[in-house]
Amino acid sequence: MTRFALKFPYFVIVVCLMTIVVGVTSVVRMPVDLFPPINIPVVVVATFFAGMPPEQIENDISGRFERFFTLGSGIDHIESRSLPGVSLIKVYFQPGFNADTAVSQIANLAAANRPWYERLFDVDDNFTRGDKRLLYGTLVWNVFWQIVAVSILLWTIFRGRLSANWWFNYSIVVNVCIAIVLAVVTTIWFAFGVTRDLRRLFVSLGEVHRNDADDGTVRNHHNLGEDPAATAPPEKRV
Numbered sequence: 001m002t003r004f005a006l007k008f009p010y011f012v013i014v015v016c017l018m019t020i021v022v023g024v025t026s027v028v029r030m031p032v033d034l035f036p037p038i039n040i041p042v043v044v045v046a047t048f049f050a051g052m053p054p055e056q057i058e059n060d061i062s063g064r065f066e067r068f069f070t071l072g073s074g075i076d077h078i079e080s081r082s083l084p085g086v087s088l089i090k091v092y093f094q095p096g097f098n099a100d101t102a103v104s105q106i107a108n109l110a111a112a113n114r115p116w117y118e119r120l121f122d123v124d125d126n127f128t129r130g131d132k133r134l135l136y137g138t139l140v141w142n143v144f145w146q147i148v149a150v151s152i153l154l155w156t157i158f159r160g161r162l163s164a165n166w167w168f169n170y171s172i173v174v175n176v177c178i179a180i181v182l183a184v185v186t187t188i189w190f191a192f193g194v195t196r197d198l199r200r201l202f203v204s205l206g207e208v209h210r211n212d213a214d215d216g217t218v219r220n221h222h223n224l225g226e227d228p229a230a231t232a233p234p235e236k237r238v
Helices: 002-007 009-029 054-069 099-112 116-120 129-159 164-206
Strands: 042-048 075-083 086-093
Touching (some): 042 099, 054 075, 054 086, 086 099
Antiparallel strands (some): 042 086, 075 086
16 A cells, blocks of 8 residues: 555545545535434423422322333433422423323323222312212212112012001101201311311411512512522422
């Protein structure tokens, strides 16, 4: 190779110049893209529960959903924020992952987070503990009276008709006694609930402090007298 270069120096120089010219021309004409198209699917799951503090949101909603979402395939990482009454979870998938598959996968995992009986009766996160007790209590009550009706029917078929005295006592118990008991329980329940809600309202009003710098103007979703950096909870990344 050295002998060939010494024997044909002009040819070697021309080849080197052509290589330099072609290289410089290719670099100059090469398109430059500062933001290349990258397909990164992101699924956001927002859950609202009015009145729940951030700590309880984190433990009861965000943490449970995150554990279920980690079972999905193609997930890169998960970010979550627990705000007062709101849980925000962002699920980032691997670049190029199908967006429709990502949404369907997260929806199925979110539904699997609830027990089978909650899925059966369409109980979501908007149901409070009292709502669930009322729903299941009503269900048990209706099932109980259905069993009673079926039992009376079977007794009548196989053992004979019940006496008029028995039906009179049954009517007194069902239509009078149980109605009075339900009325008393409902009155006490609602009175207790109203008293508790009013107490919480007055306690929260007593903890409110007036800020003279706050004139009601809102900028960037915050009042002028409010420090966004102090009130915003930190993000958590999984």
